[in-house]
Amino acid sequence: MSEEIIVVRGNGTLKGEVWVSGAKNSALKLMAATLLGRGKTILHNVPFISDIAIMSEVLTRLGATVERDGHTLIIDTASVDSYKTPYELVSKMRASISVLGPLIGRFGKAHVAMPGGCQIGARKIDMHLVGLEALGVKFDVEHGDLLASTPNGLHGAHVTLSFPSVGATENLLMAAVAAEGKTVIENAAREPEIEDLAQMLISMGAKIEGAGSSIIEIEGVPSESFGPCEHTTVGDRIEAGTFLAGGALMGGPVTVRGIDPSFLRMAIFKLRAMGCDVETGEDWITVSRTKPLVATEIQTLPHPGFPTDLQAQFMLLTARAEGTSVITENVFENRFMFAAELGRMGGDITIEDHHAIVRGVGRLQGAPVSSTDLRAGAALVLAGIDAEGETRVHEIRHIDRGYEDYVGKLASLGADVRRELID
Numbered sequence: 280m281s282e283e284i285i286v287v288r289g290n291g292t293l294k295g296e297v298w299v300s301g302a303k304n305s306a307l308k309l310m311a312a313t314l315l316g317r318g319k320t321i322l323h324n325v326p327f328i329s330d331i332a333i334m335s336e337v338l339t340r341l342g343a344t345v346e347r348d349g350h351t352l353i354i355d356t357a358s359v360d361s362y363k364t365p366y367e368l369v370s371k372m373r374a375s376i377s378v379l380g381p382l383i384g385r386f387g388k389a390h391v392a393m394p395g396g397c398q399i400g401a402r403k404i405d406m407h408l409v410g411l412e413a414l415g416v417k418f419d420v421e422h423g424d425l426l427a428s429t430p431n432g433l434h435g436a437h438v439t440l441s442f443p444s445v446g447a448t449e450n451l452l453m454a455a456v457a458a459e460g461k462t463v464i465e466n467a468a469r470e471p472e473i474e475d476l477a478q479m480l481i482s483m484g485a486k487i488e489g490a491g492s493s494i495i496e497i498e499g500v501p502s503e504s505f506g507p508c509e510h511t512t513v514g515d516r517i518e519a520g521t522f523l524a525g526g527a528l529m530g531g532p533v534t535v536r537g538i539d540p541s542f543l544r545m546a547i548f549k550l551r552a553m554g555c556d557v558e559t560g561e562d563w564i565t566v567s568r569t570k571p572l573v574a575t576e577i578q579t580l581p582h583p584g585f586p587t588d589l590q591a592q593f594m595l596l597t598a599r600a601e602g603t604s605v606i607t608e609n610v611f612e613n614r615f616m617f618a619a620e621l622g623r624m625g626g627d628i629t630i631e632d633h634h635a636i637v638r639g640v641g642r643l644q645g646a647p648v649s650s651t652d653l654r655a656g657a658a659l660v661l662a663g664i665d666a667e668g669e670t671r672v673h674e675i676r677h678i679d680r681g682y683e684d685y686v687g688k689l690a691s692l693g694a695d696v697r698r699e700l701i702d
Contacts, residue, residue, distance in 0.1 A: 280702075281700050281701065281702050282673065282700070282701055283675060283698055283699070283700050283701075284671050284672060284673050284675060284698070284699055284701055285660055285663075285671070285672040285675050285678070285686060285696060285697070285698055285699075286669065286670075286671055286672075286696070286697055286698075286699045287645070287660055287663030287664055287666075287669065287670040287671075287672065287694070287695065287696045288645075288663075288668075288669050288695040288696075289643075289645055289663060289664060289665060289666040289667055289668060289669070289670065289695075290664065290693070290694065290695045291529050291530075291664065291665055292529060292664070292692070292693035292694060292695075293522075293525045293526055293528070293529040293531065293533055293664060293689070293692045293693060293694055294526075294529075294531060294532060294533065294692055294693050295533065295534070295691065295692045295693065296533075296534040296535075296536060297522050297533070297534070297535055297536070297688050297691065297692060298535075298536050298537045299514045299515050299518045299519045299522070299535055299536070299537045299538050300324070300326035300327075300328075300350075300514075300515055300518060300537075300682075300683040301323075301324035301325050301326050301350065301511075301512035301513070301514065301515060302326075302471075302472055302475070302512055302513050302514060302515040302516065302517075302518075303326060303328060303330060303331075303515060303517075303518075303680075303681045304445070304470075304472045304515075304517070305471075305472040305475045305476065305512050305513055305515075306322065306324075306325045306326060306331060306512045307330060307331070307334050307377060308377050308449050308472065308476050309322055309475070309476060309479050309510060309512060310322065310325075310331070310334045310335070310338060310352070310354065311334070311338075311377040311378045311380070311381050311453065312381055312453055312476060312479055312480060312483070313338070313343070313354040313356050313381075313507070314338070314341070314343070314356050314359060314378065314381040314382060314384075314385055315356075315381045315384055315385055315453065315456070315457065315480070315483060315502065315505045316356055316483050316505055316506060316507040316508065317356060317357055317359075317385075317503070317505060317506065317507070318355065318356065318357050318506060318507035319353060319354070319355040319357070319507050320353075320354050320355075320356070320483075320507040320508055320509070320510070321351060321352070321353055321354075321507075321508075321509040321510070322351065322352045322354065322509075322510055322511075322512060323350065323351050323509070323510070323511040323512065324350055324511050324512040324513075324514075325347075325350055325351065325352045325512055326350070326515070326683040327350070327683045327684070328679060328680060328681055328682065328683050329676070329679045329680050330372050330680045330681065331352075333368055333371050333372045333375070334372070334375065335347075335352070336368055337364055337365075337368050337369070337375055337378060338354060338356070338359075338378075340361070340364065340365055340368065341356075341359050341361045341362070341363075341364065341378070341382075342356075342358050342359040342360045342361050343355060343356045343358070343359050344358070355507075356507075359385070362382045362385075362386045362388055362389045362390060363389075363390040363391075364378055364389075364390070364391050364392060365392065366392035366423065366424070369391065369392040369393070370392060370393075372680075373446075375391070375392075376391060376404055376407065376446065376450070377446065377449055377450060377453075378391065379391050379407065379411070379425070379427065379450050379454075380411070380449065380450035380451065380452065380453030380454040381453040381454070382427075383411065383416055383427055383429065383433065383454045383457075384433070384453055384454045384455075384456060384457035384458075384502055385457070385502055387428070387429040387432070387433060388426075388427055388428045388429065389425075389426075389427040390424050390425070390426050390427070391424065391425045391427070392423060392424050392425070393420075393423055393424070393425060404446070404447075406440055406441060406442065406444045406446075406447035407444075407446060407447045407450045407451075408425075410438045410440065410447055410450070410451045410464075411427070411450065411451065411454055413436040413437075413438045414433055414434060414435070414436050414438075414451070414454055414455060414458050414462065415429050415430075415431055415432060415433050415434045415436075415458070416428070416429055416433070416454070417429070417430055432459060433454065433457060433458040433459065433499075434458055434459050434460055435455065435458050435459060435460030435461045435462040435497070435499055436458075436462055436463075437462075437463045437465070438451060438462065438463070438464050438465065439465040439466055440464065440465065440466040440467065440468075441466070442466070442581075443466050443467060443468040443469065443493070443581045444468060445468040445470050445472065445473065445581075447468075448464060448467045448468040448473055448495070449468075449472075449473065449476055451464055452464070452473075452476060452477065452480065452487070452490075452495065452497065453476075453480070455497040455499060456480055456485035456486070456487065456497055456499060456500065456505075457499060457500070457501070457502035457505070458497075458499040459499050460498075460499055461496065461497065461498055461499070462496070462497040462499065463494065463495070463496050463497075464494070464495040464496075464497070465493070465494055466493055467489075467490075467492070467493055467494065467495045468581060468582065469491055469492060469493060469581070469582050469583060470581075470582040471491070471513055471516060471539070471542045471582070472513070473490055473491060473495075474490045474491040475512065475513045476490075477490030477491075477495070478490075478510070479508060479510040482508035482509075482510060483505045483506055483507065483508045484500060484504055484505045484506055485497070485500065485505070486498035486499075486500060513539070513542075514537040514538040514539065514542075514562075515538070516538060516539075516542035516543050516586070517586065517588040517589060517654070517681070518681075518682060519535040519537075519538040519542075519543060519564065520543055520546045520586070520588075520589045520592065521589070521592050521654075521657050521658075521661070521682075522535050522688070522692075523535060523543070523546065523547075523550065523557075523564060523566045524550075524589070524592035524593060524595065524596055524658070524661065525592075525661045525664065525689070525692075526566040526567065526568075527550050527553065527555045527566050527568055527572070527596055528572075528595065528596055528599060528661060528664075528665050529664065529665060530567065530568045530569070531565070531566050531567040531568060532565055532566065532567035533565070533566055533567075533692060534563055534564070534565040535563065535564050535565075536562060536563045537562060537563075538562060538563070538564060539562060540559035540560075540563075540564050543564065544583060545583060545584060545585045545586070546585065546586065546589055546593075547559070547564065549575060549577060549585065549593065550566055552573070552575050553572050553573050553574075553575050553596060553597075553600060554568060554570045554571065554572055554573045555567065555568045555572075556568065556569075571600070571601050572596055572597075572599055572600035572601065572639070573600055573601060573602065574597060574600045574601060574602030574603055574604040574637075574639060575597065575600070575604050576604065576605045576606075576607075577590070577593055577597075577604070577605075577606045577607070578606075578607040578609060579606075579607065579608050579609050579610050579614075580609055580610070581610070587608065587609075587610035587611055587614060588654050589654070590606060590608060590614055590654070591614070591617040591652075591654045591655045591657075591658040592654065592657065592658045592661065593606070594606055594617060594618065594621065594628070594635060594637060594658070595621065595626075595658045595661060595662050595665075597637040597639065598621055598626040598627070598628065598637055598639060598640060598643070598662075599639060599640065599643070599665065600637075600639040601639050602638075602639055603636060603637065603638050603639070604636075604637045604639070605634060605635070605636055605637070606634070606635040606637060607633060607634050607635075608633045608634075608635070609633065612633065614652070615630050615633075615635055616651040616652070616655065617651055617652075617654075617655035617658060617659075618630055618635055620648040620649060620651060620655065620659055621643075621648075621658075621659070621662060623646045623647075623648055624643045624644055624645070624646045624648065624662055624663075624666055624670065625640055625642065625643045625644045625666075626640060626643065627639075627640050642666070642667055643662055643665055643666035643667070644666055644667055644668060645663060645666045645667060645668030645669045645670040646666075646670060646671075647670075647671045647673065648662075648663075648670065648671070648672055648673070649672070649673040649674045650672060650673065650674040650675060650676075650677040650678055651674075651677075652677055653677045653678065653680050653681045653682075654681075655677075656672065656674065656675060656677045656678040657678055657681075657682060657685065659672050660672055660678070660685065660686075660689065660696065663696070664689070664694045664695075664696065675698075686698050
């Protein structure tokens with residue numbers, strides 16, 4: 280069977296400007312939220328990535344029509360008449376679970392297959408269920424499907440999350456906006472994507488205060504009062520951070536445009552601590568470096584802490600830094616699988632529980648490697664640009680899930696990189 284791979288010839292070059300696409304982790308949830316709108320919602324700045332195609336298919340199976348015009352999606356949910364999502368789609372992408380909240384909000388019930396996605400940790404959905412149960416949702420599991428019902432209606436509640444889970448916060452938001460009475464979500468996730476979702480829900484008729492803080496208050500409105508809207512997705516901070524890491528690795532300068540620098544405060548802080556020069560404007564960030572990279576300590580934490588989705592990219596930076604760095608992964612337990620692949624290229628990394636001890640090396644060597652997940656795949660391509668010789672990156676379907684035209688954008692910055700079909 281043939282397989283598409285990414286072939287990189289190390290030339291140590293990344294220089295210039297690149298526009299980031301709309302945020303994957305926002306666009307998927309915005310698409311789910313259109314189920315509440317009962318009409319034609321227009322979403323701008325939606326990336327061309329495979330996860331968006333899967334979510335489009337999920338919505339289509341529910342009865343919506345989804346049309347694409349460049350980076351704009353026109354989603355008409357007026358004729359949605361099903362509350363059941365098919366396993367073959369949900370199993371491909373964990374974000375499909377985000378239709379649970381809006382389906383409950385619209386129909387008072389939902390049948391959703393248990394989710395799949397990147398194999399980077401258990402990522403159980405217990406918090407989603409506990410939170411929704413507080414709103415009056417009853418759950419049963421039948422043949423691998425999650426069956427949700429609201430026998431006594433959907434009502435407001437005070438919910439305290441045990442961890443500021445992005446997915447649980449989003450699902451609670453999308454159900455609570457249609458619940459009777461007031462809902463308070465305490466220890467809510469504070470990611471920019473939460474604020475983006477809340478802004479769109481408000482445009483549709485929801486009453487939400489505090490999105491982006493740890494306490495969100497929602498005053499429920501009748502589900503039939505929601506209408507469609509027009510909304511523009513925020514820029515992808517993780518894509519921006521990936522290109523900034525590449526610029527830091529190769530020296531740059533690399534400028535990313537279409538991103539709010541406040542989304543990446545902690546990553547920018549770490550880049551400066553590692554010896555990089557970083558400049559910011561209203562919607563752009565530039566990184567450059569003339570000195571050797573300096574070792575550092577990184578702990579992944581929920582926003583506004585250091586994002587777990589940039590851990591692999593920064594592990595690559597520490598692998599080339601002078602001295603020994605320690606990276607602590609507090610969010611996903613399996614996210615160090617990237618370390619073994621980087622080790623194939625000459626990285627010196629020891630894993631101890633949820634800590635990675637990274638000793639900087641003088642140079643990386645090109646090698647055949649495999650993407651273990653979305654962000655690891657992107658980081659391996661960057662490693663190949665920096666390494667001596669040729670690197671062949673396999674399992675690139677992971678990269679295609681979250682990066683629009685990754686190879687094309689890197690090539691525009693001077694990298695010697697291409698996609699190739701092999702037998």
